[in-house]
Amino acid sequence: MNITLKINGIEHAIEAPASTTLLAALRGLGFHGVKFGDEQGLSGADTILLDGRPVNAGSLLAAQAQGHAVATIEALGEHPEQGWRKTDGLHPLQKAFIESGAIQCGYCTPAQILAAKSLLEKNPNPGEGEVREAISGVLCRCTGYLKPVQAVMRAAAVLRGEDPSSVSAEQLPVEPLAPEDKLIADDGSPVATKVTPKIVLTPQTETYQTVGKPEKKVDAIKLAQGKPAFTADVDMRGMLYAKVLRSPHAHAKIKRIDATKALALQGVVSVLTWRDIPRVVYSTAGQSDPIPGPLDSFSLDHKVRFVGDRVAFVAAETPEIAEKALSLIEVEYEILPAILDSREAMKPDAIKIHDEPEYVNFADSNPEKNLAAHIRIDIGDVNKGFAEADEIFEAEYEVPKVQQAHIEPHVCVTYWDEDDRLVIRTSTQVPFHARRMLAPVLGLPVKRIRVVKPRIGGGFGGKQEVLMEDVAAHLTIATKRPVIYEYSREEEFIAARSRHPMRVKMKTGVKKDGTITANAMYALSDTGAYGCHALTVTGNTGHKSMALYVGDGEYRKSPNIQFYADVVYT
Ligand code: FES
Structure with a gap:
């Protein structure tokens, strides 16, 4: 069908199937600032403004946007240096996101800026709770929300013609983000984040040029503009x-x-x-x-x-x-x-997940036992350490699969x-x-x-x-x-390969004064169908944590540590 979209004040005529989403139409037209995060609009990376209101472009058909004003991040500011052409440069929100360090990977940034823009157009003097509410539909996995909230408060101050330094992350001592009466969420509950993060600079950095000073991210300007910086932001003939x-x-x-x-x-x-x-x-x-x-x-x-x-x-x-x-x-x-429980995987009658002749072992992997990796580390003598303990604590823990x-x-x-x-x-x-x-x-x-x-x-x-x-x-x-x-x-x-679920048994011996005399861990790790990072992820479970928990005195000089692990196919 023929669809006419008014995007950032300019009309674009496209021919597309009726099922085309606004997200697909916009990206197809080169507006790469709007991102795909998921099909249901849960991540909010696809947020654009429709008649000034934030909506999920992936949840809307392109045809539904006909007759409405669509605004994307590309409608906001631009790089402040455009050669001989004079420009207003970046929008205050874009500047504030850059200056506040509110951009990490930048994938969510265009959506957060647009959601904030919509808020500030209705409410030039929002409280922290209102800012949090306004950007709550755009998930950020990297930066968190403190810096983006600071950035929006800072931009709001600039747009009101006020000094934005009251919301500067650099200001010491720690200052409230907003007057106390603004620190209330819409449901009446107090807002958790009341102050800017405390930044303590070591005195010697005062003489340094760079160390101890905030640095703007080198590619923050392009990310704040939603430029085509990411893998999918390309159009190729014949794709x-x-x-x-x-x-x-x-x-x-x-x-x-x-x-x-x-x-x-x-x-x-x-x-x-x-x-x-x-x-x-x-x-x-x-x-x-x-x-x-x-x-x-x-x-x-x-x-x-x-x-x-x-x-x-x-x-x-x-x-x-x-x-x-x-x-x-x-x-x-x-x-x-099928093997659905890691405890079943090494039983003698368990079916073999990998029976292909091409399988290549690494170290102690053994497909006959559904074993992708196997760790046995002994430092000192845990039995001696447990014998010297006044108390022994034992517990078993389960940690679930975690998607990144x-x-x-x-x-x-x-x-x-x-x-x-x-x-x-x-x-x-x-x-x-x-x-x-x-x-x-x-x-x-x-x-x-x-x-x-x-x-x-x-x-x-x-x-x-x-x-x-x-x-x-x-x-x-x-x-x-x-x-x-x-x-x-x-x-x-x-x-995708999520972090491995594990069953972890811990046994710790301690003296009455709290000195650890011995520590033993056994991890049964479920690598799923393929070995991939089976050994290294499970290895880190013990290598990194067990080294932290050793006793003092003689027990620090000669710790008693045992870390065993089996990583199984299921
Ligand atoms: S998702 Fe990476 S900066 Fe927000």
Whole structure:
């Protein structure tokens, strides 16, 4: 259908399916300041202003915005230096976000600024509670909210023509953010954050040029403007959209897979199953060579090992066609017993999660026992330490799986460049590992792969996995065309590598005066279907914490520590 959108005061006519969201339409027109965070508008990264009110562009059809005024971050200020052309520069909100250190990854920043702009247009003198409420629909995973709240209060002061230093983070002593009567939330409860964070500078830094002084983030100006700084912020001619068919079963063999109907769908350019690509075993853990973990993954396999495991890749002209194609792939599974509890994994009669002959052990991994990694560390003599203790405390703890929940999902774009290098533009924490690890998987020498890591919208360890770059890369190799693959929020939860759930037993011996005489930890860690960071994450559980809890005196000189761990496949 034909849709006319008035964006930042200028009319844009587009032709798009009726189902096109306003988010897709805006990004398609090059307004990359509006971001994808999830499909339900929960993250708020897709916030724009519709007739001055903040709304989620991903939850609105483009057609619904017809006849309304759409404002994006691109409507606000610009870089203060524009050559001979005079400019007002950045908007006070953009300046305040930069000056207050309110931008970390910057993925949420355009949305927060727009939400704040809407507030200040209605209420030029808001209290902290009102500011918090106004930006509460835009989640920030990196900066938190203190600095953005400060930034909005500071911008409000500037817009009122007042001195903004009363909300400066640099001011000492600690000052209230706002008058006491403003520190009440709308529901009448007191607002928790009453003061700017206390900053204590060591005296010697007074003479330093940089140390101890606030520094503006080098790329803050572009982030405050919502410039195309992130992986998905590119438009390429002929770009295809990738989707992945995922397993509905926890453990199964693929007996038959037929992509004929999917390939026949108009707009589908490629469907890849395990039969179509080389079978190369590797690890997805972005770590130095040799990778401290087993090689137990394939880009595609004839066996699936968790609900959400990969079954087939599709590349199509639009995301909607790619999604439709997934439903046309016929798969017949032979369902196998599953291990859903880490305590079951090492039982002698447990089914083997990894029975493939290509499996490569690392150190003590043992697929026969569903063991991805195994740690046995003894320092001193814990039995002697426990014998010398006046009290012994023992307890068992469970820590759950934790999703990193970066607001920018995993996303990558792949294409061949003019030097016939495969370019992998990806939101990763491990660009060099990605290049080295993917070379054999893709059948290319390392020098024919170029990894570009633009600004990353949060990673928190979740993007230390080389998790999905191979999907787009295989499809670019198959089609010769640029391919973008972006995880949905659901995929982040079912098909990313979250922090391992663990069952941890602790035994600590202490003297009556509190001196620790011995400390023992056993961790049973659940790595799920693949080893990836099995050894290193579980290792850190003990290595980093056990070293902190040693006794004093002789026990500090010769501590008694035991750290054992088994990391199992489930
Ligand atoms: S700075 Fe807010 S999500 Fe990263």
